[in-house]
Amino acid sequence: MSSIQPDTAGPPPGGARKTGDLPDRLIASGLEILAEEGLGKLTLRRVAARAGVSHAAPAHHFKGLPQLLGCICRVGYDNLTEAMVTRRDRAGLAPRARLIAICEGYLAFARDNPGLVQLMFNALPEAVSRPEMQEAADRAYGVLQETCAAFEPVGDAADSTETMVWSLVHGFAFLGLGYGFEQARRVTRAPDFEDILPALTVRLA
Amino acid sequence: MSSIQPDTAGPPPGGARKTGDLPDRLIASGLEILAEEGLGKLTLRRVAARAGVSHAAPAHHFKGLPQLLGCICRVGYDNLTEAMVTRRDRAGLAPRARLIAICEGYLAFARDNPGLVQLMFNALPEAVSRPEMQEAADRAYGVLQETCAAFEPVGDAADSTETMVWSLVHGFAFLGLGYGFEQARRVTRAPDFEDILPALTVRLA
DNA sequence: TGTACATCAGTGAACGCGCGTTCACTGATGTAC
DNA sequence: TGTACATCAGTGAACGCGCGTTCACTGATGTAC
Numbered sequence: 001m002s003s004i005q006p007d008t009a010g011p012p013p014g015g016a017r018k019t020g021d022l023p024d025r026l027i028a029s030g031l032e033i034l035a036e037e038g039l040g041k042l043t044l045r046r047v048a049a050r051a052g053v054s055h056a057a058p059a060h061h062f063k064g065l066p067q068l069l070g071c072i073c074r075v076g077y078d079n080l081t082e083a084m085v086t087r088r089d090r091a092g093l094a095p096r097a098r099l100i101a102i103c104e105g106y107l108a109f110a111r112d113n114p115g116l117v118q119l120m121f122n123a124l125p126e127a128v129s130r131p132e133m134q135e136a137a138d139r140a141y142g143v144l145q146e147t148c149a150a151f152e153p154v155g156d157a158a159d160s161t162e163t164m165v166w167s168l169v170h171g172f173a174f175l176g177l178g179y180g181f182e183q184a185r186r187v188t189r190a191p192d193f194e195d196i197l198p199a200l201t202v203r204l205a
Numbered sequence: 206m207s208s209i210q211p212d213t214a215g216p217p218p219g220g221a222r223k224t225g226d227l228p229d230r231l232i233a234s235g236l237e238i239l240a241e242e243g244l245g246k247l248t249l250r251r252v253a254a255r256a257g258v259s260h261a262a263p264a265h266h267f268k269g270l271p272q273l274l275g276c277i278c279r280v281g282y283d284n285l286t287e288a289m290v291t292r293r294d295r296a297g298l299a300p301r302a303r304l305i306a307i308c309e310g311y312l313a314f315a316r317d318n319p320g321l322v323q324l325m326f327n328a329l330p331e332a333v334s335r336p337e338m339q340e341a342a343d344r345a346y347g348v349l350q351e352t353c354a355a356f357e358p359v360g361d362a363a364d365s366t367e368t369m370v371w372s373l374v375h376g377f378a379f380l381g382l383g384y385g386f387e388q389a390r391r392v393t394r395a396p397d398f399e400d401i402l403p404a405l406t407v408r409l410a
Numbered sequence: 411t412g413t414a415c416a417t418c419a420g421t422g423a424a425c426g427c428g429c430g431t432t433c434a435c436t437g438a439t440g441t442a443c
Numbered sequence: 444t445g446t447a448c449a450t451c452a453g454t455g456a457a458c459g460c461g462c463g464t465t466c467a468c469t470g471a472t473g474t475a476c
Contacts, residue, residue: 020419020420022419022420038329039329040329040332043461043462043463044462044463044464045461045462045463046461053419053420053421054420054421054422055462055463055464056420056421056422056423056464056465056466057419057420057421059463059464059465060418060419060420061419064463064464065462065463118327121379121384121385122323122327122384124243124244124245125383127245137386140386141386144386153400154400154401154403154404155397155399155400155401155402155403156397156399156400157396157397157400159396160400160401163377163380163396163400163401164373164400164401164403164404166376166380166385166386167372167373167374167375167376167377167379167380167401167404168369168372168373168376168404169372169376170372170375170376170379170380170385171371171372171373171374171375171376171377171379172368172372172376174326174372174375174376174379175368175371175372175375178330179326179327180326180371180375181342181345181346181349181371191362191364191368192360192361192362194360194361195358195359195360195361195362195365195368195369196359196360196365196368196369196372197360198359198360198369198406199359199369199372199373199404199405199406200404201403201404201406225452225453227452227453248428248429248430249429249430249431250428250429250430251428258452258453258454259453259454259455260429260430260431261431261432261433261453261454261455261456262452262453262454264430264431264432265451265452265453266452269430269431270429270430
């Protein structure tokens with residue numbers, strides 16, 4: 001949260017920050033809006049206002065709203081990758097422990113960033129500029145692929161393990177975020193991933 | 206599609222249709238917009254225009270946009286229930302065959318109604334009037350619960366089978382709808398549910 | 411060291427858009443007598 | 444059978460809202476000479 005170097009110190013004394021940091025501040029403002037107000041409030045004008053600039057200022061840095069959203073998603077995918085990799089690297093060498101670790105990383109990320117996940121996964125494709133986020137999304141999916149590579153396919157398709165794991169984990173996260181049949185579920189406690197872990201019947205290749 | 210009684214014949218000759226059918230026509234128009242143009246184009250004004258009335262007319266039948274959306278969702282849940290029940294009843298008596306049948310029903314419904322599913326499951330809760338759809342959602346989830354009741358829990362929680370099945374199927378449908386890591390997946394063919402079926406390792410109770 | 415100029419990230423006003431909602435109205439339908 | 448009235452589902456105009464975008468501008472910064 002806090003460091004010895006305060007974040008609010010302004011530009012570094014000696015360093016002439018040529019380009020300014022408004023793009024980063026706009027992205028940070030967008031992430032804050034997603035966290036505090038939700039996807040429905042994520043507009044160019046509100047992002048600019050939260051960053052403390054006029055609503056015309058972002059046009060000097062982003063081609064339009066879709067490109068800004070794309071950059072926000074890029075940060076989201078990078079954070080998702082980090083959440084998975086951090087846990088995986090702590091999990092030791094056993095393939096199954098590593099697989100469960102990235103699942104938990106994804107679930108933690110979804111739990112902690114519901115608005116951002118909604119933008120990344122549910123927003124209309126035309127509303128988000130895809131090129132900005134593609135590499136970051138590749139890296140995140142790459143973590144899943146690598147971790148699943150130690151297992152043999154559960155079906156005919158080469159990517160069936162990934163598909164199964166991703167389906168299970170995303171669907172579970174989706175339940176945890178309160179979508180779907182929320183009203184109809186008579187849950188006495190939050191669903192627990194341990195309860196559906198037996199579904200991960202993947203075998204080592 | 207067509208029947209001997211044409212749909213366009215207007216009110217039945219002898220029957221004084223007291224209440225009129227505009228509410229139903231508005232709901233039908235909303236479903237058409239979802240199917241043809243997507244969730245982003247589902248507005249009160251467009252629904253009214255497609256139904257052939259002024260945009261002030263719906264106010265005589267719906268409290269506001271959220272209530273209309275709630276009624277559209279109710280129809281969606283009813284259709285989802287029908288898709289699952291039809292296949293389940295054709296599947297015979299074996300519990301596992303019945304379970305797979307409702308999964309296939311859900312997947313077919315999601316594939317055929319992507320815009321509607323997005324409204325039902327992904328739209329912001331405050332944008333949809335929940336009371337209108339709750340009973341229909343209860344019925345749909347009830348089908349899942351009944352069908353899972355033949356199996357023993359896969360984890361500690363009593364609802365763990367439902368949670369596992371629903372997570373897997375919804376996550377898989379989500380992939381099929383082209384969300385998530387679509388750009389990063391190097392799929393040579395559409396994902397096939399058969400490939401992840403081995404994950405359904407539920408045992409009879 | 412000083413001057414003229416170019417660059418560029420901001421401002422603030424204005425634009426048009428589609429949105430949900432409101433409101434006085436109208437004309438058809440049903441009903442009481 | 445005829446008349447007066449109430450009901451109600453529509454119309455069309457108007458409202459205010461927030462949105463993304465555009466545009467002339469300004470003031471600071473960097474650079475060439």
